[in-house]
Amino acid sequence: MDGGVSVITNPTVSVRLTSTLSSFEVNRRFNRGMTIAEFKSKLEMVVGSPASCMDLQLFSASDKFLQKMEDNEALLGSYAVDDDCRIHVIDRSGAQTGEFSDLSKVEKYEIPEDVYEKRTDSVRSFLKKKKVGQFDEEKMAQREAEKAERELEEKTAAEAISVGRRCQVLVSGQPTKVGTVMFVGTADFKPGYWVGVKYDEPLGKNDGSVNGKQYFECQPKYGAFVKPQTVIVGDFPEEDYGLDEM
Secondary structure, three states, X not given: OOOOOOOOOOOEEEEEEEEOOEEEEEEEEEEOOOEHHHHXXXXXXXXOOOHHHEEEEEEOOOOOEEEEOOOOOOEHHHOOOOOOEEEEEEEOOOHHHOOOOOHHHOOOOOOOHHHHHHOOOOHHHHHHHHOOHHHOHHHHHHHHHHHHHHHHHHHHHHHOOOOOOEEEEOOOOOOOEEEEXXXXXXXXXXXXXXXXXXXXXXXXXXXXXXXXXXXOOOOOOOEEEEOHHHEEEXXXXXXXXXXXXX
């Protein structure tokens, strides 16, 4: 039926709700005995539109448009509302145009840094009082000292390694690898000192280049960059893997 009075066989009805304010569909059950005005008041909490700014459209369970629900004094059950019908809420408050949700139109206030620094009720003030994170001077000084110590250790280890030396690479959790030192120094891909090694076997990750920059040359999968502390230089002759045997 495309309109008219629906025979009430059940005091409640389960309907699908959509609106111009949201792309989501929700299911709710309502009493057929409430007026359309009361129904709109219930919908305020569901779709977020003021009851006075709602236009309602009724669709069948197969989403065929049936009629507008314009009479606020009429009962919900007086319309052809059956289970799984869809009621679409058209918002006329202006919210659908982004008037209330477009934050780019809202002027934002940013407190000046010197004013914020003087406030005693701010998060920064609280962290200072509790000496948390960067405001714990003793802990920060300890971290800086540990960082400087690690950097010195890394630099000292790098200075003891020279290009052309044979070496072993000992990385925790990986098998020992043997190769030749091809590069020592700082690199663009990460901070600190690095040692570029050309392995005797294809156990590496690159061809001596990282992010398009060539630090040394070798075959693909034979090159790797490791930390100086993992490199041991010495007399590690290249093994004969029988490649020349017939």
